[in-house]
Every structure is written in C-alpha cells, then in structure tokens.
Amino acid sequence: xxxIRELMSYDHRQCDELFVAVEKAINERAWDTAVTVFxxxxxxxxxxxxxxxxxxxxxxxxRTGMRMGPTxxxxxxxxxxxxxxxxxxxxxxxxxxxxxxxxxxxxxIMMQQHNMKEENVLYPICDQHLADQFSTLLPKLESGLxx
Amino acid sequence: xxxxxxxDQSPPIAAPFRFxxxxxxxxxxxxxxxxxxxxxxxxxxxxxEALALTHLITVGFMLQVMFGAMLxxxxxxxxxxxxxxxxxxxxxxxxxxxGTLFLVLAFLSFLPYWFTAAAVxxxxxxxxxxxxxAYALSGIPATSPTIGGLKLSLLGLAVTIGLGVALSLSFxxxxxxxxxxxxxxxxxxxxxxxxxxxxxxxxxxxxxxxQLTPAYPDWFGxxxxxxxxxxxxxxxxxxxxxxxxxxxxxxxxxxxxAALFAGITLNIQWRSKRARFDATQHLWRVAMCSAxxxxxxxxxxxxxxxxxxxxxxxxxxxxLLLFGGFVSVIVGMLYxxxxxxxxxxxxxxxxxRVMAPNMKKIIAEQAMNCQMLAHFVSxxxxxxxxxxxxxxxxxxxxxxxxxxxxLLLNLLAxxxxxxxxxxxxxxxxxxxxxxxxx
Numbered sequence: 001x002x003x004i005r006e007l008m009s010y011d012h013r014q015c016d017e018l019f020v021a022v023e024k025a026i027n028e029r030a031w032d033t034a035v036t037v038f039x040x041x042x043x044x045x046x047x048x049x050x051x052x053x054x055x056x057x058x059x060x061x062x063r064t065g066m067r068m069g070p071t072x073x074x075x076x077x078x079x080x081x082x083x084x085x086x087x088x089x090x091x092x093x094x095x096x097x098x099x100x101x102x103x104x105x106x107x108x109i110m111m112q113q114h115n116m117k118e119e120n121v122l123y124p125i126c127d128q129h130l131a132d133q134f135s136t137l138l139p140k141l142e143s144g145l146x147x
Numbered sequence: 148x149x150x151x152x153x154x155d156q157s158p159p160i161a162a163p164f165r166f167x168x169x170x171x172x173x174x175x176x177x178x179x180x181x182x183x184x185x186x187x188x189x190x191x192x193x194x195x196e197a198l199a200l201t202h203l204i205t206v207g208f209m210l211q212v213m214f215g216a217m218l219x220x221x222x223x224x225x226x227x228x229x230x231x232x233x234x235x236x237x238x239x240x241x242x243x244x245x246g247t248l249f250l251v252l253a254f255l256s257f258l259p260y261w262f263t264a265a266a267v268x269x270x271x272x273x274x275x276x277x278x279x280x281a282y283a284l285s286g287i288p289a290t291s292p293t294i295g296g297l298k299l300s301l302l303g304l305a306v307t308i309g310l311g312v313a314l315s316l317s318f319x320x321x322x323x324x325x326x327x328x329x330x331x332x333x334x335x336x337x338x339x340x341x342x343x344x345x346x347x348x349x350x351x352x353x354x355x356x357x358q359l360t361p362a363y364p365d366w367f368g369x370x371x372x373x374x375x376x377x378x379x380x381x382x383x384x385x386x387x388x389x390x391x392x393x394x395x396x397x398x399x400x401x402x403x404x405a406a407l408f409a410g411i412t413l414n415i416q417w418r419s420k421r422a423r424f425d426a427t428q429h430l431w432r433v434a435m436c437s438a439x440x441x442x443x444x445x446x447x448x449x450x451x452x453x454x455x456x457x458x459x460x461x462x463x464x465x466x467l468l469l470f471g472g473f474v475s476v477i478v479g480m481l482y483x484x485x486x487x488x489x490x491x492x493x494x495x496x497x498x499x500r501v502m503a504p505n506m507k508k509i510i511a512e513q514a515m516n517c518q519m520l521a522h523f524v525s526x527x528x529x530x531x532x533x534x535x536x537x538x539x540x541x542x543x544x545x546x547x548x549x550x551x552x553x554l555l556l557n558l559l560a561x562x563x564x565x566x567x568x569x570x571x572x573x574x575x576x577x578x579x580x581x582x583x584x585x
Contacts, residue, residue, distance in 0.1 A: 016359060017420075023422045027422035028422075083502060087505070106506045110487075120294075
C-alpha cells in the first residue's frame with residue numbers, strides 16, 4: 001500500500017465484501033448473522049468516511065486551497081450514505097427483507113459510483129499533491145480504517 | 148481540474164429522461180411495423196421493412212438510451228460535464244427523434260427527400276452530441292479504461308453515422324456508391340466500433356459495480372477498445388482493397404471481438420458474489436448468450452454453404468444481436484439507472500429533511516420481472532418468425548408492443564413516483580418554514 005489510491009481502494013473492496021456477506025445471510029434467512037455482519041459493515045463504512053473526513057480531506061484542502069470543491073461533494077455523499085445505512089439497518093432489525101433489499105440496492109449504487117469518483121479522480125489527485133506527506137498520512141489513514 | 152471542481156453537477160433529470168422515455172416508443176413502433184408489414188419483412192435483410200425495423204431499434208431505441216446514459220455517466224466516470232446539458236439534450240433529442248422517423252419513412256417509401264431529411268437530422272443531431280461530449284472530454288486524462296473507451300466509441304459512432312449519412316444521401320441525390328458494401332461496413336462500425344466498444348467501456352464499470360463480480364482482466368481494460376477499433380478499421384480497408392481471403396479473415400476478427408467481450412463478461416458474471424439475481428443480471432446474461440449465439444450463426448453461415456445461402460441467416464443474426472443482445476442489456480441498465488437517478492434527485496431535493504423512497508419503491512421488482520419476461524417472449528417469437536414468418540410475425544409484433552409498452556409504463560410509473568414525492572417535499576418544506584421560530 002504505497003499510495004492513497006491503493007490503500008483507500010483496497011478498503012472500498014473490504015466494505016464490498018461485508019455488504020455481500022449481509023446479502024448472503026439474509027438470502028439464507030440467517031437474520032442474527034445478518035445483523036452481526038451488518039454491524040461490521042456499518043463500522044467499516046463509517047470508519048472509512050471518518051478517516052477521509054478527518055485526515056485525508058483536510059490535508060487535501062490545506063494543500064490545494066480547495067475547500068468547497070470535490071471534498072465538499074464527497075462529504076455530501078457520505079451524509080447520504082449514512083442515511084441509507086441507517087434506513088437499511090432499521091429494516092434489517094425489523095426483519096423486512098424486501099425493504100432491506102431496496103435500501104441496500106440504493107446504497108450499493110451510491111457506494112459504487114462514489115468509489116469510482118474517488119478512485120478515478122480524487123485519490124489520484126491526492127497522490128499527486130500529497131506525495132511528500134505519505135510517511136505520516138498513510139499510517140494515520142490506515143489506523144482510522146480498523147482492519 | 149476545472150471539470151473536477153464541478154463534478155458533482157449531474158445534469159438536470161429532464162436531460163437524460165427525455166431520451167429514456169422516447170426509446171420504448173420506438174420499440175412499440177417496431178412492433179406496429181411488424182403487424183403492418185406481415186411476413187414480407189422476413190424475405191431478406193434488404194427488404195424496406197427489415198431496414199426500417201433495424202433502424203427503429205438501432206437509432207430509435209439504442210442511440211436514444213445511449214445518449215441519455217452518456218450524459219449521465221460522463222460526469223461520474225470521467226468528471227466531464229457537458230456544458231448546457233438541457234440545451235444539448237433538447238436539440239439532440241429533437242433532431243434524432245425526427246431523423247429516425249424520417250429514416251423509417253424513407254425506407255418504407257424510398258422517396259429521396261425523406262432520405263435527405265433523415266441524413267440532415269440524424270447527422271446534425273449526432274454531430275452536436277459528439278461535439279459536446281468531445282468538448283467535455285477534452286483535456287480529461289484517461290485514468291480509467293472507461294474514459295478511453297468512451298472516447299473511442301464516439302469515434303466509432305461518428306464513422307457509423309457518417310457512412311449512414313453517405314448512404315442516405317446516395318439515395319437522396321443518386322450518388323454512385325457501392326451501396327451493399329458500404330451498408331455492410333456501416334453495420335460493422337455500428338455493431339462493433341460503436342455498440343460493442345461503448346458497451347465494453349460502460350460494462351467495464353457497471354458489471355462489477357451492479358453485480359459485484361471480479362473486475363474485467365487488466366489486459367481487457369488496456370487493450371480492448373483500441374484493438375476493436377483497429378480491427379474494424381483493418382477490415383474496412385481489406386474489404387475495399389485486399390483479396391477475398393484477407394477480407395474474410397479480417398471480418399472473422401471483427402466477429403471475434405464481439406464474441407470476446409460477450410465471453411469475458413459471461414465469465415466474470417459467473418463469479419458474481421451477489422446472493423440473488425435481479426432482472427438486470429438476468430438481462431445481461433441473456434444478452435451475452437444471445438450475442439455469442441449470433442456470432443456462432445455468423446460462423447456457421449460462413450462455414451456451411453447451405454446455411455450461407457439461406458436468406459434468413461442474417462435476419463437470425465440480427466434478431467439475436469439487436470433484440471436478444473443490445474435491447475436486453477439496455478433494458479437491464481435502465482432498470483438500475485432510472486430508479487437510482489430518481490432517488491438521487493429526490494434525495495438532493497429533500498435536503499436531508501425528507502428521505503427519498505428507495506429504488507425498489509420507484510420501480511417495483513415485480514413490474515421489472517414481468518416486463519423482462521415479456522421481452523424474452525418477444526425475442527423468442529421474433530426468432531421463430533425468422534423461420535416461420537407467416538405463423539409468427541403477428542405474435543412477435545404483438546409481443547414487441549407488449550414488452551416495450553411495459554417498459555414505457557415502468558418508466559412512467561417511476562416518473563409519477565418522482566412527481567408525487569416532489570410534492571411531498573414541497574409540502575414538508577413549506578410546513579417547516581411556516582412554523583414560527585421558538
């Protein structure tokens with residue numbers, strides 16, 4: 001993991017894995033497993049958002065001076081995903097598979113298109129501008145991600 | 148950098164939706180055409196009705212949805228925003244919609260002025276779109292294979308439409324062009340350099356994204372679109388300048404490109420991690436199998452002279468590729484794009500105060516599954532109609548009307564959820580702002 005793009009993209013994939021594990025558990029009607037795995041998923045997602053919002057984005061904004069640019073958009077999308085995670089969790093606790101699948105599907109596309117913007121656009125730019133801070137930045141990000 | 152700063156600005160919902168809502172209307176018209184023409188349509192691929200039907204689907208259905216989807220996908224995958232999206236989409240939509248109708252009238256009447264009108268409207272509409280997209284993409288580095296693929300597919304589209312315009316004008320102005328040869332090249336560019344390259348560029352991101360499959364192989368991302376375009380170009384030159392054997396070999400390579408994309412996509416879909424399949428996944432799979440079947444029919448027709456002489460084989464290929472392949476995949480994509488876009492717009496309008504209905508409340512799963520079945524039935528009946536036109540042309544026409552009518556209804560239902568929820572948001576926000584502050 002030598003770049004921000006590699007580290008953070010890897011974490012995106014870890015979150016995907018957990019998302020799939022919940023779907024699989026629900027499909028097998030293993031509700032208790034689903035609730036446990038969902039809580040792992042939710043922790044991984046929120047940890048990722050937090051690492052970005054408290055470490056990566058401020059460093060990017062500090063360096064580029066762009067405070068109302070892409071990082072602001074990403075924060076907005078994080079807020080929308082937090083809402084979807086809450087709604088999905090509520091339907092999971094209510095054992096409502098159909099409602100869960102609606103929120104989960106929406107969350108999945110939201111996540112994936114968000115990841116795509118970060119992996120294709122934002123992270124490469126961060127790598128470009130923040131290369132001299134990797135030695136401090138990467139460990140800080142990594143410790144925020146909880147893996 | 149300029150594009151990045153504004154890359155949240157997804158275009159207003161009307162910009163893509165006018166394309167999405169028009170596409171099924173052309174699908175319905177394709178069904179009406181079958182009912183009107185009867186079995187005669189299937190006499191050969193060159194009957195006026197078969198040409199009209201082909202273009203109702205390729206230009207009327209495929210081009211419409213692909214433009215709508217590109218407007219939406221450029222900002223997301225490339226950070227490329229089209230300037231004045233409502234203006235561009237309005238002009239392009241009007242031009243290609245009228246152009247398609249003129250082209251259908253032209254094939255059915257063979258009156259030169261309809262061909263000229265179709266060439267002008269389709270040529271202009273596509274030119275405006277390509278110019279706007281190229282301007283938005285200029286200066287965007289190809290950080291992902293999708294960006295490169297999108298650019299190349301625009302080139303493929305430009306050549307396809309350029310050849311189409313030349314063919315139309317040759318009817319309109321009696322130019323002396325080798326029509327059959329040019330028509331084949333127009334078709335090769337359309338199916339492979341435009342259709343397959345665009346689908347591969349988009350599939351490269353959306354197949355792993357919607358279906359949680361492994362990524363496409365690296366070499367595929369790096370080399371597919373450029374090789375596809377190069378192979379189509381070599382085939383074009385060989386077709387004019389090289390001996391038959393070289394030209395035959397290069398056309399085999401063109402078909403192999405399409406088969407390669409379908410084969411790899413099926414392979415990674417096979418390894419999808421999702422626990423249950425939805426309509427989009429079924430539609431993609433059927434599409435890829437159908438495309439492979441089309442390639443197999445082509446290969447057999449080249450290898451077995453008895454089959455090659457049967458005028459039905461190109462029609463069989465066409466039905467498999469257009470209806471089974473492209474229409475299936477496009478319907479599958481619409482069932483993700485449309486509910487997601489509506490959710491996204493409603494979520495933004497709700498300002499965190501009103502939660503948007505989730506995607507499955509925007510188009511119900513049951514409704515998508517029913518329409519998908521109707522579409523598969525229409526494909527099966529069309530295939531049967533190639534073999535026994537007298538028996539199956541009317542059921543196939545009716546089935547097409549039902550399938551595309553169902554698609555239109557599903558999209559309109561999504562729009563009515565959108566409107567109803569917008570009113571709810573307005574009411575909640577009005578109520579909140581009229582409350583006295585404590």
